[in-house]
Amino acid sequence: MTGTALIGRSAEFGVLTGALEGAAAGDARVVLVSGDAGVGKSHLVGAVRAAASRTPAPDGCTVLVGQCAELGESMPYLPLADALWTGVRADPRVAEAVRARPVLARLLPDGDGGPGAASELGQQQLFGAVLGLLGELGAERPVLLVLEDLHWADRSTRHLLTFLSRVLERERVCLVGTYRSDDLHRRHPLRPVVAELVRLPNVAAVELRPFGPAETAAYLAALAGGGAAPSSDVVERVHRRSEGNPFYAGELFSAARDGRELPAGLADLLLARVDGLSEDARRVVRVAAVAGRRVDDELVRRVSGLAEGAAGEALREVVSDQVLVPDGDGYAFRHALLGEAVYTDLLPGERTRLHAAFAALLKEAFNGEVSGRAAAALAHHSLASHDLRTALAASVRAGREADQVGAPDEAHDHYDQALELWDAVPGAAEAADAERIEVELAAVRAAARAGDTRRAVARLRRLVEVADPADARLGSRLRERLAYHLSDLDAEEERESVEVARAAVEMLPAEPPTVERAEALATYTRSLLAIEGYPAVLEPAERTIAAARAAGAVSAEASALITLAIHHEHVGDPSLVQGMFERARELAAGVGDVLVVARAAFHRARWPFDNGDLDAASAAVAEDMAYATRYGLGFSPYGIVLRTLQLLIEYTRGDWERAAEIAAGFGVRATRSVEAQVSSFALFLDVARGDGATVRERLRWMEPLLPMDTLNTYISQSLAAEHALWQGDAADGARLAARALAALEPHEVAVLRLAATALWAQADLAARARAAHDDAAEERAVRAADALLDAARTAATTNIGGHARERLGLEAVAWLRRAEAEHARARGTDEPAQWEAVVEAFTYGADGFVYEVARSRWRLAESLAERGLREEAAAVWEPAVAAAERLGAAPLLAALRDLGTRARLGGDGPAPGGGPFAALTAREREVLKLVADGHGNKEIAAALFISPKTASVHVSNILAKLAVASRTQAAALAHKHGL
Incomplete structure (x- = not known):
């Protein structure tokens, strides 16, 4: 395609500009543009970029463009880095926003990826930083982010694309991705990503199809410019040979106009343009093909071996003939197909020599400690030129660089490649500047950071088997890591983790103190807590703290302090708990252990929340959310858990406006368990406010994911049950509550709230059956209510491992009282005193659990009214109405007004109207x-x-x-x- 003409693409252009306009209005959009190679994807996107520079904002859009390259999976975030680098150089606002986010600045060619840059949460930090960057830029003017050639994207880029497609909602951002549909074979890694993304409501798919005959004719006429229009015979022949592909059509038409003989194959057609060049120009083109992406003047000169003047003349020739085109600081093929054809045409020896020349240049830079992506490129070229020693060393370095920019998938692949080469390289440890076990453990860490815990476990199991049994310190270290990751898997692996961690401890003597033994003790204590319960961890936790202090193992001490605090919370001295959580957080933050900081931060906000100090809980969680946001962890597992806790705290305090602000960032559409988790917590507010449409939409997205996550099942189905009860469907409420209960263990304290909801349903069913004199139905409801009260009392008195529960939090006590009162209502024996006890139990903190106090007063007023105590009922009813009105709790307010009307709590004035x-x-x-x-x-x-x-x-x-x-x-x- 040529110029700015968009032949046969007006509908597709309309979709893209419409998405851009929607983004400008605050509705983030994603468009995936697909089509065969040469069909005009880049030309279409170029037209959209031109439109974005003029509209829809008065000053145009901020346009960021990045391209993937055919270098396999070796260079993580290549299109993002490309887009940031061009944006930084072109726009001071982009430069300032990127430099303010060190995790993004590290992606730039001059970024600092020092050895301390890697983190357990690196990828989530980077994703959060990208989202923050786009949001900040979009606040001033709309942003168009273009990622081209996604069929070559690395895994980290695919993860980023998926993340942005899911979480971008109200940001003024339009993300456009292009990919070759003809390259997406059945097992192509982009294929399932596209299939998943096109299900999202904010994602549109645009497929460019080949030209029809009329469009080919118009296109050739545009190529002819002011010259004579091509004859119908030429058009027919070109269209038939090109099959409507614009790039091939242009090449065929150009060859025909130049009087060149038309070759039989399309590859020959492309190479015919190169064959007409001078020998020096052909050498430059071959160098560009092996480079794989952009080349600059210096690379062309040094790899081609041409003198500076000759290289300049050759470049001028290939640019003039439109084989290469200027691209940023260098040159790229006018079309990737042309570069691929040249590379494929190289003789094997010629290809190897050119790769070796690139490797030699990069090796020189690599030895000079040049940062950025030199190591990944060096590994690529060295492997292609059969220099295994250099490839091994570069792969290790590339793995470290990928770690530092938050790309654990690519880091694992680089380490894995190095390990595959290890036995084939004499003196491998010297070449890699690392022992094999160090690289093995780096691969384990990368797998765990990428979320592939089972791959990390599999590697560790193999290492445990082959490790030197005489090296006790190494054996303990391997087992500690294995136990740690096993504890993050299923119940069976959790039990195994206790035994493996115990073995790790026993391999090392208590004296002299060592960091390895302290860390093994910390992991053992953490695993023991999940399997054997709170009493079992007192002695191991105290022993771990002593050993950690003796060895200077700060993270192990912090981890053990958290475990010890949880012990005291349930069966020890509760006055010690908050101080221990605070100290653990302080210790972990001091050594930069973000994972332990996260664990301590959650518990130090949860503890006051569970004990009724809602203001302290709100302050603590706000401080840690600010910490998470500052370090780009807002969308890490840590950040997500804190967000959900923050929503619950504000919901409980009665600050529903703040809770709604938090819930607004959760999104309704969920395609992964973690998204379903945050969406399910937003249901607390949606159900209480009676937003039926949103409740139904959230539940519809969550339903396919429920079998994979018991927490999501418990929360979503318990709140779905409440919603059904507010709609008057007690039978469905009972069914949904039973489904949620089935997801919990009998000892879990969450059973109490759920049992109270299920008893609400059974009490309604029993009351209706009594009114209808249906004795059988009443008996069924009462029997079900009896079983539910038994379940609530079991959860209230039994802990992990069958131990007796010594204490309940204030909210748990309130839910038990609610369950008892609903059980009495099911039997028809409830008394006002029972509901007074429920109101009192929920009245903790400054204003209590505002919504639940009001909801309990509704039942108390109802009980009083049934006994003819109208004045007493009205005294309870009125503050409940006021609270429901302030909160916007529409279902509760409707129930209260209905009760007020039926019991005449609001007065007996004359009937209004005529x-x-x-x-x-x-x-x-x-x-x-x-x-x-x-x-x-x-x-x-x-x-x-x-x-x-x-x-x-x-x-x-x-x-x-x-x-x-x-x-x-x-x-x-x-x-x-x-x-």
Whole structure:
């Protein structure tokens, strides 16, 4: 394609510009553009980039463009680094925003990837930093981020693409990715990514198809420019030979115009353009093909062996003939297909020699400690030129560089490649400047950081088997790491982790103190907590702390302090708990152990939350969220757990505006368990506010993921049960609550809240059955309620490992009281005193659990009203209404107003309005509404707290006042006038 003309692409251009306009309005969009090689993807995106520089904002958009390269998986985040580098040089705002984020600045060619840069959470830090950068830039003007040639993308770039597609919602960002559809074979790694992303509502797919005959004719006419339009014979021949591919059509038309003979194959067609060049120019083109991406003047001169003047002339020739085109600081092939054809045409020896020449130049830079991606490129060229020793050394260095920029997948692959070469390279340890075990453990760390815990475990199991049994320190270290990662897997592996960690401890003597033994003790104690419960960890935790202090193992001491604090929380001295969490966080932060900081931070906010000090919990979690954001960890597992805890704290305190701000960042669409987790916590607010549409949408996205995550099942289904109960569907509420209960262990304290919800459902079912005199249904509901109360009491008294639970948190006690009161309601024996106990139990902190206090007052007012204690009921009802109104708790407010109407807690004034119902009293209007809903006298009596006889009298009066003969006619009149 040529110039700015967009032939046959107006619809596709409209989709892209529409996405850009949507992003400018605050609705982030992603567009994936696909098509065969040469079909015009880059030209289309170029037109969109030109449009973005003018519209939709007065000053245009910030445009960032990066390209992938055909270098395998060796260079992580290559298109992101490319986009940042060009953006930094072109726009001072981009430069300032990138430099303010060190994790992004490390991606630049002059970035500092020092040895301390790697972190356990490097990739999440980088993802958070990219999101923050785009959000910051988008606040000033819309951002167009283009990632080209994603079929060559590395795994980290694919992960980043997936992350941004999921979390970008309200940012003014339009992300456009291009890829070759003809390259996506069945096992291509981009294929499942695309299949997953196109399911998201903010992702659009644009497929460019080949030209039709008319479009080819228009395209050739545009190529001809001011010259004579091509004849119909030429158009037909070019279209047939090119099969509508614009790039091939242009090459065929150019050859025909130049009088060149048209070769039989398309590869020959492409090479024909090169064959017409001078020998020096052909040498330059071959060098560019082996470079694989951009080349600059210096690389061309040194690798080609040409003198400076000759190299300059050759470059001028190939640029003039449009084989290479200027691209940033260097030159690139006008089309990747041309570069591929040249590379494929090289003789094996010629290809090896050129790769060796590139490797020699990079090796020179590598030995000079040049940072950036020199090591990955050196490994690539050395392997291609069969220099295994250099390839091994460069692979180790490339793994470290990938670690430092938060690309654990690529880091693992580099270390893995080095280990594959190890036995083939004499003096491998000297070449790598590392012992084999160091590289093996680096590969383990990279696998764990990439989230592939099972791959890390598999490597460690093999290392344990082959390690020298005489090296006790190494054996202990390997087993400690194995135990640590096993504890993050399933229950069976958790039990194994205790035995493996115990073996790690026993391999080393207590004296002299060593860091390895202290870390093994810390892991053993952590594993023991999950399997054998709180009493079992007291002595090991104290022993670990003493050993860690003696050895100077600060992270091990911090980890053991957390475990010891959890012990005291449940079965020891609770006055020690908060201080231990604070100290553990301080120690871990001092040595930069972010994972232990995360664990301590969560517990130091959770502890006051569980014990009713909601203001302290709010302050603690806000401080740690600021820490997470500052270090780019907002979307790490640590950041996500803190966000969900922060939402719960603000929800409990009654600051629902703040809770809504937090929930707004959670998103509704979930395609992974971690996304379902944050979405499920947002349901607390959605259900309580009665946002039925959002509740249904969240649950629809979560449903396919529930079998993979018990936490998501528990939270989402328990809140789905509440939503069903607010809708009046007690049977569905009972079903959903039972599903949530099945996801929990009997000793888990979460059973208490869930049992209370399930008992609400059974109490409603039992009450309706009693009103309908359905004894069998009532008995079923009561039996179910009995079992649920037993489950609640078991959870309240039993701990991990079957130990007796010594204490419950304040909220847990409140839920137990709620469960007991709902159980009594199911049996028809509840008393106001029981609901008073529930209100009192939820009244902790400055204002208590605001929503649950109001919800408990609803039931207390109802119980009082049933006994004719209207004044007492009104005194409880009024503050509950005020709280529900302030919170925006629509379902609770509707229930309270319904109770106020039925029990006449809000006054008995005359019925408002005129029309056919003017003669009816307020009470008679209430009765008529129930008649219109098909209720009989017994049901009306139960709903309005009156006797069936009184209900019958009201119905007779209504029929007389309305001058109708039957209940059916009265109901019809009510419906007609919208009563």
